Amino acid sequence: MNKKTLAAAGVVAIALGAYLFAGNTEKQKPEHDIAPNIKQMVHDFSTGNTTAQSASITSGQLIVTGDDSKEITYNLPEDEFFLSIAPYIDKTHPCAIHSLTGCQGEMTDEEFSVAIEDSEGNSVRDKTTMKSQDNGFIDLWLPRDKTYHITVEHDGKTAESAISTFENDNTCIATMQLKDKQSL
Numbered sequence: 001m002n003k004k005t006l007a008a009a010g011v012v013a014i015a016l017g018a019y020l021f022a023g024n025t026e027k028q029k030p031e032h033d034i035a036p037n038i039k040q041m042v043h044d045f046s047t048g049n050t051t052a053q054s055a056s057i058t059s060g061q062l063i064v065t066g067d068d069s070k071e072i073t074y075n076l077p078e079d080e081f082f083l084s085i086a087p088y089i090d091k092t093h094p095c096a097i098h099s100l101t102g103c104q105g106e107m108t109d110e111e112f113s114v115a116i117e118d119s120e121g122n123s124v125r126d127k128t129t130m131k132s133q134d135n136g137f138i139d140l141w142l143p144r145d146k147t148y149h150i151t152v153e154h155d156g157k158t159a160e161s162a163i164s165t166f167e168n169d170n171t172c173i174a175t176m177q178l179k180d181k182q183s184l
Contacts, residue, residue, distance in 0.1 A: 045100035047133055055100040057082050057171050081144045081165035084137040085173040087152045098172035105136020113153040118146055154178055
């Protein structure tokens with residue numbers, strides 16, 4: 001009887017150890033891989049279709065803190081960089097890392113003409129009409145590890161800026177003040 005009890009206890013100990021090891025392995029994964037619908041997730045947070053306690057986006061990760069205060073991180077695509085631009089006339093805010101759930105731009109639901117060229121002068125986005133969202137931002141996905149020149153126009157006013165999409169670059173551009181073309 002002692003041998004059977006000892007054997008059973010040994011089997012239980014091994015099973016429990018395997019279970020705990022497998023659970024620990026899962027907890028040690030520091031990040032989630034790219035979610036299959038990462039762009040849709042970012043869009044849904046940005047437009048308010050999905051809510052969370054907070055959602056911010058760095059040059060490499062989407063960081064979501066759920067209503068249960070649990071933080072989940074998703075890696076962004078290796079070849080694309082997320083950038084959110086809030087053109088403004090009078091009011092802006094200092095920002096580097098875009099908060100999809102907190103940043104608020106001045107010009108909501110407005111149409112802008114947006115043109116983007118890479119550092120060699122190649123057009124990445126021809127003058128395209130884009131509408132700012134309820135949060136006043138225009139969201140873009142651009143190729144990584146490049147420098148760009150962006151021009152935003154609205155009602156005869158223009159803003160121009162150099163931007164880049166390298167690791168640790170800003171994802172929130174709230175410095176593009178629209179001015180009359182002659183004052184540029």
